[in-house]
Amino acid sequence: xxEWFSRFFQDLQLQLGLRDPKLTAPExxxxxxxxxxDTGENIDILLVGKDGRVEELRGRTPAEELVxxxxxxxxxxxxxxxxxxxxxxxxxxxMDVPYSDYEDFEKQISDLPDWIKxxxxxxxxxxxxxxxxxxxxxxxxxxxxxxxxxxxxxRALDEPCRAQLRIRNLLEIGFADYERAAQWERYGALxxxxxxxxxxxxxxxxxxxxxxxxxxxxxxxxxxxxxxxLYFRQKKKRIARCECCWQxxxxxxxxxxxxxxxxxxxxxxxxxxxxxxxxxxxxxxxALRIYNVLRHRMEERxxxxxxxxxxxxxxxxxxxxxxxxxxxxxxxxxxGRYLKGKISASDFLREIDSFGELETYxxxxxxxxxxxxxxxxxxxxxxxxxxxxxxxxxxxxxxxxEENAEWKVWTPEEQENIARGGHRSLREKYKK
Numbered sequence: 001x002x003e004w005f006s007r008f009f010q011d012l013q014l015q016l017g018l019r020d021p022k023l024t025a026p027e028x029x030x031x032x033x034x035x036x037x038d039t040g041e042n043i044d045i046l047l048v049g050k051d052g053r054v055e056e057l058r059g060r061t062p063a064e065e066l067v068x069x070x071x072x073x074x075x076x077x078x079x080x081x082x083x084x085x086x087x088x089x090x091x092x093x094x095m096d097v098p099y100s101d102y103e104d105f106e107k108q109i110s111d112l113p114d115w116i117k118x119x120x121x122x123x124x125x126x127x128x129x130x131x132x133x134x135x136x137x138x139x140x141x142x143x144x145x146x147x148x149x150x151x152x153x154x155r156a157l158d159e160p161c162r163a164q165l166r167i168r169n170l171l172e173i174g175f176a177d178y179e180r181a182a183q184w185e186r187y188g189a190l191x192x193x194x195x196x197x198x199x200x201x202x203x204x205x206x207x208x209x210x211x212x213x214x215x216x217x218x219x220x221x222x223x224x225x226x227x228x229x230l231y232f233r234q235k236k237k238r239i240a241r242c243e244c245c246w247q248x249x250x251x252x253x254x255x256x257x258x259x260x261x262x263x264x265x266x267x268x269x270x271x272x273x274x275x276x277x278x279x280x281x282x283x284x285x286x287a288l289r290i291y292n293v294l295r296h297r298m299e300e301r302x303x304x305x306x307x308x309x310x311x312x313x314x315x316x317x318x319x320x321x322x323x324x325x326x327x328x329x330x331x332x333x334x335x336g337r338y339l340k341g342k343i344s345a346s347d348f349l350r351e352i353d354s355f356g357e358l359e360t361y362x363x364x365x366x367x368x369x370x371x372x373x374x375x376x377x378x379x380x381x382x383x384x385x386x387x388x389x390x391x392x393x394x395x396x397x398x399x400x401x402e403e404n405a406e407w408k409v410w411t412p413e414e415q416e417n418i419a420r421g422g423h424r425s426l427r428e429k430y431k432k
Contacts, residue, residue, distance in 0.1 A: 033126065033223055035215045040230045045223070047125040050132070057121065062227040063237040067248045069224055070168050072120050077112070078161040081154055082389070084108065090150045095143060102146035105153075106135075112157050123160030126220050130156035163221035165387055169380045170228065171239065171248060177371055179240040180256055183232055193381040244273035246425035264427065276426035286363040287345035291335060294352055298324055317355065327354055374421035388416050 034046040043065070045057040085091060088108070090101040113131060117124035134152035139145050174190040217223045231239070237250050242260040249260035259273035301319035308316060319327075331352045338348040346361040353361075371377060379386045392412040399405055417424065 030216075031129070032216050032218075033122070033220075035217065035223065035226060036212055037215075037230065038212045040233045041236070043227065043230065045122065047122065049125070050129060055121065055125070061237060062231040062234075063239055063250050065227050066167065066171070066224060066231060067239060067250060069120075069122075069164060070171060071247050072123075072164060074119060074161045074164060077115050077119060078158065080112065081158045081161070085154060088150075090147055097144050097146045099146050102150055105146075105150050109153060109157065116157070116160065120160065122223070123220055126160060127157050130159070160220045162385070163219065163224060166221055166384050167224050167228070169384055169386060171241075172380055173377070175239050175248065176241045179238075179251075179258070183235060183238075187232055194384075242269050242273070242425075244269035244276065244426045246428070269427075273426060276430050279430060280426060285345075287338065287348055288335075290349060290358070290363065291331070291352060295328065295331065298327055298354075327352075368423055369421040371421065371423050374423070375419040376416075376421070376423075379419065388412070388419075392416050392419075 031048045031050045031052075034048065036044045036046065041061060043060050043062060045060065045065075047055040047057070084105070088101075088105055090097065090105045113124070113128055116127050131153060134149065134156050137149045137152060140148075142148065170190065173193045174186045178186050178189065215226055217226060231237075239248050240251055240257060241248050242262070243258045245260065245262055245264060247260065247262065249262070251257035258277075259269045262269050298319060301317050302321055302324035305313060305316050305319050306321055334343070334348055334351045337343050338345065343351075345363050349358060349361045349363070379391065389412075392415040394409065394411050397408045397410060399408070
């Protein structure tokens with residue numbers, strides 16, 4: 001099995017132009033990002049600056065680090081960088097770029113190093129070290145040197161965002177739908193998605209007990225890719241995606257777990273998820289939608305009957321509180337049998353239709369496409385750098401084939417929802 005995992009990272013290196021993370025001796029006066037481990041289950045990360053300062057991040061696991069990194073919120077920070085790429089005059093296509101444009105650009109990026117430091121220590125370390133190198137670039141005589149220098153600065157600041165995008169895309173393919181899967185199944189999904197990556201790899205050597213190994217990596221993507229390699233070497237922890245918020249988490253037990261413990265806007269996914277899941281099922285299942293309609297009708301009939309004077313009740317449907325309690329108790333049991341697949345949708349509706357008011361018991365079942373068959377997944381499998389913010393732009397469309405055609409505005413969110421086949425987090429669907 002370890003050979004399969006090794007081949008995956010061999011292939012990934014080929015596609016992305018990466019080199020093997022080097023095993024290095026713990027020598028002094030060497031700067032960079034280092035990962036130390038003995039068994040591979042626990043890791044320590046050392047951040048050694050060019051100035052000799054060392055920051056140690058100890059007692060972590062690969063699974064915890066992968067979840068933590070994919071959960072970081074770079075959105076606003078990344079948006080500022082993208083705006084500079086597209087709007088600042090330093091990057092306009094010109095034969096000659098004045099250095100004054102770079103000086104103005106440098107003022108506008110002055111807050112970004114402190115900003116990323118508030119988001120993540122490791123990302124800030126990488127950005128700071130490479131930002132220093134970029135800003136120290138000497139004029140090479142090129143008429144567009146200011147643009148080249150500015151581009152190097154933005155690449156240094158944006159690399160952690162790009163690394164997160166790639167890791168999130170990898171987890172989308174290998175982890176999003178594999179809560180109950182074995183490690184080899186997760187690996188198999190990644191192998192199937194990236195078959196051209198099977199030629200070179202990050203070496204997966206046996207982890208000798210009692211021997212501490214130190215790896216050095218070139219950038220944040222290599223770091224988390226190495227952690228993904230180490231993750232596949234263990235079976236104690238698994239990574240799953242929360243159905244409520246769609247962020248990744250580590251289930252605490254071996255039992256099937258669909259929701260994480262995060263609290264967002266005062267509501268925990270563990271408490272909110274099952275409630276939204278029931279609403280979600282009703283939205284897709286016509287029989288459950290009709291059940292909810294009948295339940296509300298019976299409640300209203302009960303309330304009207306109980307509130308009406310006794311001499312006026314003969315004009316109402318006879319739904320006393322006792323009869324309603326009898327009906328709802330039986331309906332809930334029938335609903336449970338339907339949800340377990342013990343009875344058909346038509347039998348379910350027939351049993352709860354006490355007054356025979358439904359015209360038909362035949363219903364059409366609505367279902368979403370399998371996640372792996374959607375355009376969204378095809379985009380990710382075809383391009384590990386797939387970024388919805390770049391691929392989906394708002395536009396207007398006029399279909400002249402229609403009579404009285406009108407302009408239709410397609411937002412990025414609508415395009416993304418179509419590409420995902422309607423699959424979204426429960427919080428996003430119901431805005432909780």
